[in-house]
Structures are given as C-alpha cells and as structure tokens.
Amino acid sequence: MALDNKSEFKYIGTRPNRPDGLDKVTGRARYGADAYAPGMLHGAVLRSPHAHAKILNIDASKALAMEGVKAIVTRNDFAKGLEGDDWDLLENTIAGEKTLYDGHAVAGIAATSVLVAKDALKLIEVEYEVIPHVTDVDAAMADGAPVIREGAADHSVPEGLHPNVVRYTEFGRGDLDAGFAAADMVVDRSFKTEAVHQGYIEPHACLADLGADGRGELWCCTQGHWFVRRMCSALLGLETTQLRVTASEIGGGFGGKTTVFIDPIALALSRKAGKPVKLVMSRSEVLKASGPTASASMDVKMGMTKDGKLTAATASFRMQGGAFPGAPMDMTTMLAFSCYALDNVHHEGFDVMTNRPKQAAYRAPGAPMGAFAVESVMDELCEGLGLDPIETRLKNAVKEGTKSAFGPRYKAIGLIETLEAARDHPHYSAPLAENTGRGVASGYWMNWGGETSVSLAIGEDGAVQVGVGTPDIGGSRASMALMAAEAIGIPYENVRVNVLDTAALGTNEPSHGSRATYASGLATIEAAREAIGKLCQRAADKWGIDAEAVEWKDGAAYPSGPNAGDFEPLSIADIAGEMGSTGGPITGHHDASPTGFGGSFGTHIVDVHVDPDTGRSTVKRYTVIQDAGKAIHPSYVEGQFQGGAAQGIGWALNEEYVYGEDGRLQNDVFLDYRIPVASDLPMIDTVIVEVPNPGHPYGVRGVGETGITPPLPAVANAISHATGHRMTRLPMSPPRVLRAIQGKGIS
Amino acid sequence: MTRIHVNTTVNGDKVDFLADPRETLLDCLRDKVGMTGAKEGCGTGDCGACSVTLDGRLVCSCLVLGVEAEGKQVETIEGMANGGELHPLQQKFIEYAALQCGICTPGILVATQALLKKNPDPTEEEVRYWLAGNLCRCTGYDKIIRAVMDTAKDLRAEKVGGDV
Amino acid sequence: MVAVNLWSGLRRFTGGAEVVEVEAATVAEVLKALVEAHPGLDPVIKAGVSVAVDGEIVQRALNHPIQPDSEVFLLQQFRGG
Ligand code: FES
Ligand code: FES
Numbered sequence: 001m002a003l004d005n006k007s008e009f010k011y012i013g014t015r016p017n018r019p020d021g022l023d024k025v026t027g028r029a030r031y032g033a034d035a036y037a038p039g040m041l042h043g044a045v046l047r048s049p050h051a052h053a054k055i056l057n058i059d060a061s062k063a064l065a066m067e068g069v070k071a072i073v074t075r076n077d078f079a080k081g082l083e084g085d086d087w088d089l090l091e092n093t094i095a096g097e098k099t100l101y102d103g104h105a106v107a108g109i110a111a112t113s114v115l116v117a118k119d120a121l122k123l124i125e126v127e128y129e130v131i132p133h134v135t136d137v138d139a140a141m142a143d144g145a146p147v148i149r150e151g152a153a154d155h156s157v158p159e160g161l162h163p164n165v166v167r168y169t170e171f172g173r174g175d176l177d178a179g180f181a182a183a184d185m186v187v188d189r190s191f192k193t194e195a196v197h198q199g200y201i202e203p204h205a206c207l208a209d210l211g212a213d214g215r216g217e218l219w220c221c222t223q224g225h226w227f228v229r230r231m232c233s234a235l236l237g238l239e240t241t242q243l244r245v246t247a248s249e250i251g252g253g254f255g256g257k258t259t260v261f262i263d264p265i266a267l268a269l270s271r272k273a274g275k276p277v278k279l280v281m282s283r284s285e286v287l288k289a290s291g292p293t294a295s296a297s298m299d300v301k302m303g304m305t306k307d308g309k310l311t312a313a314t315a316s317f318r319m320q321g322g323a324f325p326g327a328p329m330d331m332t333t334m335l336a337f338s339c340y341a342l343d344n345v346h347h348e349g350f351d352v353m354t355n356r357p358k359q360a361a362y363r364a365p366g367a368p369m370g371a372f373a374v375e376s377v378m379d380e381l382c383e384g385l386g387l388d389p390i391e392t393r394l395k396n397a398v399k400e401g402t403k404s405a406f407g408p409r410y411k412a413i414g415l416i417e418t419l420e421a422a423r424d425h426p427h428y429s430a431p432l433a434e435n436t437g438r439g440v441a442s443g444y445w446m447n448w449g450g451e452t453s454v455s456l457a458i459g460e461d462g463a464v465q466v467g468v469g470t471p472d473i474g475g476s477r478a479s480m481a482l483m484a485a486e487a488i489g490i491p492y493e494n495v496r497v498n499v500l501d502t503a504a505l506g507t508n509e510p511s512h513g514s515r516a517t518y519a520s521g522l523a524t525i526e527a528a529r530e531a532i533g534k535l536c537q538r539a540a541d542k543w544g545i546d547a548e549a550v551e552w553k554d555g556a557a558y559p560s561g562p563n564a565g566d567f568e569p570l571s572i573a574d575i576a577g578e579m580g581s582t583g584g585p586i587t588g589h590h591d592a593s594p595t596g597f598g599g600s601f602g603t604h605i606v607d608v609h610v611d612p613d614t615g616r617s618t619v620k621r622y623t624v625i626q627d628a629g630k631a632i633h634p635s636y637v638e639g640q641f642q643g644g645a646a647q648g649i650g651w652a653l654n655e656e657y658v659y660g661e662d663g664r665l666q667n668d669v670f671l672d673y674r675i676p677v678a679s680d681l682p683m684i685d686t687v688i689v690e691v692p693n694p695g696h697p698y699g700v701r702g703v704g705e706t707g708i709t710p711p712l713p714a715v716a717n718a719i720s721h722a723t724g725h726r727m728t729r730l731p732m733s734p735p736r737v738l739r740a741i742q743g744k745g746i747s
Numbered sequence: 748m749t750r751i752h753v754n755t756t757v758n759g760d761k762v763d764f765l766a767d768p769r770e771t772l773l774d775c776l777r778d779k780v781g782m783t784g785a786k787e788g789c790g791t792g793d794c795g796a797c798s799v800t801l802d803g804r805l806v807c808s809c810l811v812l813g814v815e816a817e818g819k820q821v822e823t824i825e826g827m828a829n830g831g832e833l834h835p836l837q838q839k840f841i842e843y844a845a846l847q848c849g850i851c852t853p854g855i856l857v858a859t860q861a862l863l864k865k866n867p868d869p870t871e872e873e874v875r876y877w878l879a880g881n882l883c884r885c886t887g888y889d890k891i892i893r894a895v896m897d898t899a900k901d902l903r904a905e906k907v908g909g910d911v
Numbered sequence: 912m913v914a915v916n917l918w919s920g921l922r923r924f925t926g927g928a929e930v931v932e933v934e935a936a937t938v939a940e941v942l943k944a945l946v947e948a949h950p951g952l953d954p955v956i957k958a959g960v961s962v963a964v965d966g967e968i969v970q971r972a973l974n975h976p977i978q979p980d981s982e983v984f985l986l987q988q989f990r991g992g
Contacts, residue, residue: 029849
C-alpha cells in the first residue's frame with residue numbers, strides 16, 4: 001500500500017493518554033496469572049535436574065495416590081507422529097526419550113492447590129541415565145563433542161561438520177582478495193557473546209479448559225494467540241478452530257512469548273482431569289526452560305582505505321540455540337553488514353545444537369550479536385586510521401537504491417539521517433570526564449508484515465470500535481486508535497480498540513517483528529476506509545446522488561462540489577443513528593499480508609565511565625537516534641527506543657547465562673541474572689528521525705526492535721576508549737574489564 | 748497441613764481467610780482475597796512487582812507469609828485511587844507513558860507512594876535508588892523517573908503536607 | 912524471464928549457478944519454477960524462504976506479482992521478536 005503523502009495530521013503525532021492506562025495503573029488489567037475459573041485446578045511441572053539424560057522410567061503412582069492430585073501427564077498424553085517444527089516443539093514442551101537440558105519438562109501434574117501440586121511433584125520417581133553434555137557453542141562443534149540428536153542437520157549443512165551443526169548458510173559477492181588488498185588497514189577479530197534472556201517481568205501463565213470432545217478454551221499471556229492456537233492444536237491433536245485462545249494483557253514478551261512452553265501441558269492436564277487448569281511458571285522455570293536468545297562465537301574481518309572507505313568485509317557466525325535447530329544465524333548473517341555499501345562481502349553462519357533450552361526470539365533476534373562484532377571492528381578501523389566514527393560511517397552508509405550486503409536494494413531508508421542527527425547532537429561534542437569513553441554504533445532491523453486481519457464497526461452514536469489481533473504489548477491500542485481517528489476524522493476518544501480472541505478474527509501473526517503498528521495499523525486504516533465508503537453510500541442514498549459525488553472529511557459526508565447538489569453535511573453520528581433503517585450495520589474489514597514494511601536504522605551515542613580499580617562500568621549519558629518513518633504516538637516510540645537501549649546495556653554489561661561444569665544453569669533468579677535496575681541507568685535521550693516508509697499510508701516503520709542492536713557495540717566501543725583495551729566478549733562485567741585493564745588478556 | 752484463620756485489613760476493609768502456613772501474603776491476596784493487582788515477577792524479593800505496604804512499611808508480599816498479616820493493615824494498588832479519582836501518581840504515569848506492558852506498574856506505584864510519604868522532595872538519584880528493587884524491563888526507567896519527579900513537584904506545590 | 916538471485920550456499924543444489932532464470936509472474940510461480948529447474952532446492956523452499964522483489968520483502972504473500980525486469984532475491988526466512 002502506498003504512502004498518502006499527507007503532510008498535515010490532526011491526530012497522528014500527538015500524545016494522548018493510552019486507552020488502557022486506567023486499567024494498568026489501578027491493578028484492574030488482567031494478565032496471564034490473573035484468571036480464575038470455577039472448579040479450577042492448579043498445575044505444576046516436573047523438570048529434569050540433568051543437562052542430558054536418558055529417561056529410563058517414570059513412576060507416577062505415588063504422586064497419583066496423593067490426596068488432591070487429579071491428573072498427571074507425560075509425553076504419552078500428547079500427539080504422536082509429529083514431524084519437523086511440530087516435533088521439535090513437542091519435544092521441547094515435554095521430554096521424550098531424553099532430557100536435553102537442565103529444566104526440561106518431564107511430567108505435569110494438576111491438583112486442588114499449588115502446594116499440593118508441588119508436593120506431589122516430589123513423589124514422581126524418574127529413573128535417569130546421565131550422559132555427557134555440552135553447553136558451549138565452540139565445544140559443541142568440536143570433534144568428539146556429545147551429539148545432541150543424530151540426524152538433526154538439514155540439507156544446508158555440507159559434509160564433514162559435526163552432527164551438532166544443524167543448519168548452515170553462506171553468501172556474498174565480489175572479490176574479497178582484491179578488496180582486502182586495496183585496504184590500508186585490515187582488522188580481523190574474534191568475538192563472543194553469551195546467551196541472555198528477554199527478562200519480561202511477567203512469567204508465562206495460562207488457564208486451560210479442554211474437554212474430552214476436543215473443544216477448548218485457553219487464556220494465556222502471549223504475543224500471538226493464533227500462533228498459540230496452531231501450536232497447541234498440533235501438539236494435542238485438535239482441530240485449530242475448536243480451540244479458542246484469548247490473549248490476556250501481556251507483561252512483556254520481547255519475542256519470548258511468540259511460542260509455547262506450558263500451554264500444551266495445561267491443556268493436556270485439563271483434558272485428562274476434566275477441569276480447568278491454571279499453570280504459572282516460576283522465575284527460575286522461566287530462566288531455565290523458556291526461550292533465551294542464542295549465544296555466539298564470531299570472526300569478523302574488514303578492510304578500509306586511509307580516507308575511510310570500506311573495501312571488503314567477511315564474517316563467520318557460530319551460534320547455539322539450545323537443543324534444537326533455530327539459532328537465528330540467518331538474521332545475524334543477513335544484517336551484520338546491513339549499514340554499509342560493500343562490493344566485496346562474504347558471510348557464513350552455523351546453527352549449532354547444545355544442551356541448553358530451545359532459544360526463542362529476542363528483540364531483533366540475531367542482529368545485536370552481529371552488530372557487536374561488526375561495529376566494534378568498524379570502530380577499531382576508525383581509531384587506527386584516525387578517522388571520525390560518524391563521518392566514516394556516513395561515507396559508507398547505505399541509502400535508497402544501495403545494494404544491501406544480503407542482496408536486495410534498499411527502498412527509502414534513514415541511516416544517513418540518523419548519522420547526521422548524531423553528528424549534530426550536542427552529546428557528540430560534549431567534553432568527556434576522566435576514565436570515560438564515548439562509543440558510537442549503528443544498527444538495523446528490517447521488520448515485516450505478516451498475516452493481519454482487522455475489523456471495525458460503527459456504533460449507533462457514531463463512535464467506532466476496532467478489533468485487532470495483535471496483543472497490546474506497549475501502547476499499540478493508542479496507536480491504532482490514533483490511526484483510526486485520523487482516517488475517519490473523529491476524535492481519538494471516540495475510538496475503542498479491542499484485542500480480539502482467535503474466534504473473532506482471521507489469523508493474525510503475533511505482535512513481533514516490529515509489525516504491530518505497521519501491519520495492524522495499515523489494516524485499521526484500510527478497514528476505516530472501507531467503512532467510510534459505506535458511510536458515503538448511505539449519505540448518497542439519502543441525498544439521491546451518486547456515491548462518487550460524496551466526499552468524506554472531518555468525520556462527515558459532504559457533497560463533493562456545487563454540481564453534486566446543495567445538502568447539509570451528514571456527520572458520522574447522523575448516519576450511524578439511522579443505519580438500522582438504511583441498510584443495516586456499517587463495518588469495515590481488512591485482511592492482508594502486507595509487504596511494504598520499511599526497515600528502521602538507528603545510531604546510538606554513549607558515554608561510559610570505567611573505574612580503573614574495579615573495572616566497573618557506569619553508563620553516564622545515552623542518546624538514541626532512530627528512524628520511525630512516522631511516529632504515530634511519539635511517547636511510545638521513545639519508549640521503544642529507551643527500552644531497547646536499556647536491554648542492550650544489560651546485555652553488554654551484566655546479563656549472561658552461566659552454566660556450570662555439570663551443565664546446570666547457575667543463575668536462575670533475578671538476583672544472579674541481573675537486569676538493569678533504575679539506579680544503573682541515566683536518562684536515555686531520544687531523537688525521532690522521520691523518513692517516511694513508502695509502503696504505509698502514513699509512512700510508519702516498525703520501531704520495536706532496532707533499539708537493542710547498537711547498544712552492545714556502542715557500550716563496548718566506549719569501554720574500549722575509556723580503557724585503551726578492545727573488548728571482544730560480553731558481558732563486560734567488572735572482572736572481565738579489570739582483567740583487560742591489567743593486561744591479563746583481551747577477553 | 749492445618750490452615751490458619753487470618754484476620755487482617757486490606758485497603759481499609761476487614762477481610763479474613765484460611766492460609767496454609769507456607770503461603771505467601773502475595774498468594775493470599777491474589778487467590779483468597781481476590782486482589783490480583785500485586786503481581787509475582789520472581790517470588791524471591793528481587794523484582795518488586797508484588798510491592799504492598801504492611802502497617803505502612805513497604806514490603807515484597809512474596810517474602811511475607813499470609814499469616815503475618817494477622818491484625819495488620821495491608822495497602823495494595825487497588826486502594827491507591829480514591830474511588831473513581833486517580834492518585835496524582837497514577838494520573839502522571841498515564842500522562843508520561845511511564846508504562847509499556849504495565850506489569851511492573853502496580854508495584855512501582857506502591858513503592859513510589861511510600862517514597863514520597865517519606866521524602867516529598869527526592870533527588871533523581873534518590874528516586875533511582877529507592878526504585879532499584881522494582882524491575883521494569885520495558886521502559887528503561889526514563890519516563891518512570893520523570894513521572895515520579897514531576898508528581899513530587901506538583902504535590903509539593905499543592906502543599907498538602909503529609910498525605911500523598 | 913525473471914532472474915532470481917540465490918544465496919551462494921545454494922549453489923550446491925543448482926550445479927553452481929547463483930542466478931537462475933525462470934518464467935514466472937508471481938512469487939509462487941518463481942518458487943515452483945525454481946524447484947522444477949533444480950529439484951535439489953525443494954527442501955530449502957519447503958523449509959521456508961523469504962523473497963525480495965524490487966526491494967520489497969515478501970514473507971507470505973505468494974501472490975505478489977513479478978515483472979520480467981524485477982530484481983528478485985531468494986532470502987533465508989525472516990524471523991522477528
Ligand atoms: S514477586 Fe515479590 S519481589 Fe518479585
Ligand atoms: S512496563 Fe513492562 S515491565 Fe515495566
């Protein structure tokens with residue numbers, strides 16, 4: 001769909017209160033764990049204490065005999081004969097012949113209370129045979145590493161690689177040798193990042209009610225309830241439309257709530273017990289057994305002339321995504337060099353299995369790791385050649401028409417605009433205190449459309465209801481209402497946006513991929529336009545003229561000119577008040593898989609102070625500059641920028657999955673898995689750049705994900721400048737930075 | 748396990764419930780009293796989503812046993828607004844877009860109200876350290892801190908004295 | 912004819928070709944023609960791919976039209992958070 005080229009907006013770009021604000025500040029909003037049903041049972045899940053073990057036997061008889069225990073499920077209670085992704089999903093939901101990681105689910109229990117369920121877990125006897133495990137990506141690819149699953153590799157993997165390498169990619173263009181030969185400086189470095197967790201504050205929670213007749217209801221916190229429906233139906237052998245899934249309010253997701261973990265177990269327990277079952281994960285279960293992101297081991301080599309032109313670049317990414325295929329090496333490879341115009345470029349990616357939980361998407365999945373490596377090398381080149389990092393990036397920046405490193409040419413994009421805004425921002429020229437370094441980095445996320453269905457109906461009083469299928473994870477109801485108000489020309493307050501359940505709309509992809517505001521927004525505008533067409537028709541009928549002779553503006557129908565006739569305008573309320581007698585309800589609907597989404601570039605500037613005695617790094621000042629295309633509700637756009645930056649800072653400085661020699665997760669509580677707290681951060685300044693996306697009527701780009709990509713390298717570059725040591729491993733925790741300062745190794 | 752009959756006051760109303768001695772105040776509030784405004788983000792005292800006050804003291808209700816509420820005054824997010832009238836903090840959080848998903852919001856509001864009672868004129872640093880036990884993963888805290896500072900300023904201007 | 916650019920990892924399945932010319936007017940026809948020309952690509956396409964047409968990334972819209980002079984790239988499937 002094309003850009004309207006509308007320059008004046010009445011509602012878009014304003015900052016009204018969000019419609020669900022009152023519910024969320026008063027405790028009224030109902031999240032995943034806030035649902036209760038009459039006769040409800042409580043579930044709990046037995047999890048493997050071993051990183052890798054054969055399950056020889058499960059004896060649940062003692063647990064079943066306990067008073068209050070109503071049902072126990074194991075793998076046998078789920079669909080048989082699944083293949084491919086569905087089999088992986090089931091295997092991850094509940095172990096089959098082997099447990100594949102610490103925390104892997106083995107059995108589920110439903111009982112009359114949480115305490116009874118937890119007590120009963122201890123009575124389930126599982127006989128394990130512990131077998132060798134591997135949790136590090138490089139170790140998992142090495143000769144002799146324990147094989148997680150024989151035959152898991154797909155067609156893409158060339159011969160001769162370890163069976164734990166399950167997918168492989170390779171692409172590029174140009175002449176690398178010539179490119180590097182033309183360079184005045186070449187930097188070739190290896191980097192490592194650890195797995196981190198999305199860290200949403202709300203643990204996974206659901207309330208399932210499934211009858212023996214195969215009809216059911218599921219309430220859960222998810223980014224996409226149609227995805228949940230499809231996955232649960234497959235795992236339980238149900239027809240999709242017999243399961244109605246309602247998305248609760250969602251307490252954060254960041255990609256981690258686009259798949260299922262406990263929902264199928266709750267449904268299986270409910271089917272077996274014949275009662276509703278509520279199942280809520282503990283924080284430790286979330287950290288051990290939901291889907292953290294991949295960890296990466298990477299080599300990047302780039303060449304540059306002394307006037308700052310990149311001549312060639314190559315990268316190799318080895319990523320582990322747990323005990324299943326799916327590490328996002330495809331996105332890492334495609335986006336690693338996405339900021340730069342390169343004639344000679346090459347990428348290679350390995351998807352490697354280890355004894356860790358199945359990775360899930362995390363905000364711009366795969367992109368931050370690649371950006372960390374590439375933008376660090378870029379910084380080192382600039383430093384080595386005495387060049388300004390922003391001017392040098394500008395010299396190589398992609399723009400409309402540039403061939404991307406992954407192939408296609410870019411449409412209108414805003415990297416240059418973010419770089420120029422960064423260069424001109426007072427932060428960039430502010431003086432630096434002692435032991436403080438400044439880092440700059442850019443990043444990209446491409447976004448997508450995906451299946452989208454939106455319905456809109458006019459009320460008798462002329463107010464409007466919009467039904468969308470993308471859960472409101474950060475203010476999207478407000479954005480939809482603004483777009484509907486703009487399209488129809490009625491006040492924002494006259495629009496109510498509802499997130500509908502799976503029985504009420506066609507399939508919708510989740511609120512992920514930075515797509516909700518773009519795709520549901522576009523469908524909302526189209527649905528509004530369809531309704532406007534009908535409103536104009538009703539006016540035309542009343543006036544006895546052609547619908548083409550009716551014009552819609554500011555929420556009312558007008559004769560389009562003197563030739564159309566002389567009629568008093570009819571407001572939306574006038575027309576709606578009579579609609580029952582003029583042809584029935586007036587609605588608009590739009591279904592699409594829109595393709596015109598535009599990617600969003602960002603550039604971040606950060607000042608980091610490093611204490612030379614302890615190695616502790618403190619972020620002193622942070623500025624996010626990002627292209628939003630068109631900011632519908634600027635406050636929530638800024639919020640996405642700030643939230644992404646904070647998560648990136650956590651990834652850079654503190655967060656990591658720590659596995660022990662025994663293959664068990666060592667830090668499964670928030671005290672030890674430390675996400676940034678209020679006292680760790682400064683204010684996060686934002687600059688919204690607006691280069692309209694030609695593929696959306698109002699120019700919207702998805703903004704959710706890009707913001708987590710630049711912080712990793714920006715913070716690393718700042719610390720490198722503060723200490724004089726190039727940081728190549730995350731997190732840059734105090735001991736690691738101290739070792740670098742003391743010259744005890746670069747990592 | 749025998750359950751204990753607990754008599755307590757929640758947001759000014761007398762309530763009673765039967766609690767297993769192992770049950771947390773958070774679970775009792777949510778599952779027995781029907782107040783689900785306090786959330787469980789961790790169950791280990793690290794996230795603050797379950798913040799309530801107990802006889803005026805800010806606590807993580809996941810670290811308090813239900814039976815400890817006997818004879819005490821519990822205040823939760825549900826008691827913060829005065830009927831239909833939002834507390835200035837609640838109003839300001841909406842205006843400042845100081846929430847995205849909103850799961851941390853009840854705990855942060857309760858914690859902030861406790862701060863402003865103690866210290867009506869906090870510095871940014873004091874607010875940040877006071878709220879260091881309340882995790883928010885969505886916002887990066889920026890808009891939360893601004894909303895708190897601005898509310899504190901308004902309340903001081905109103906000179907209402909003690910009752911924030 | 913439409914020239915379809917593949918990623919180089921796929922050369923193993925196309926006898927070394929990185930650009931394959933096919934007769935196609937939609938994305939669906941491109942995918943079908945690719946498999947007809949090089950059956951080794953079948954599992955790749957079944958596993959899921961994205962297609963870029965003149966800079967627009969087509970994720971699911973198989974009916975997306977293609978002109979003979981369109982710039983078409985086969986890409987690995989996008990996933991988002
Ligand atoms: S749930 Fe009580 S502090 Fe996290
Ligand atoms: S708004 Fe989501 S955790 Fe704070």
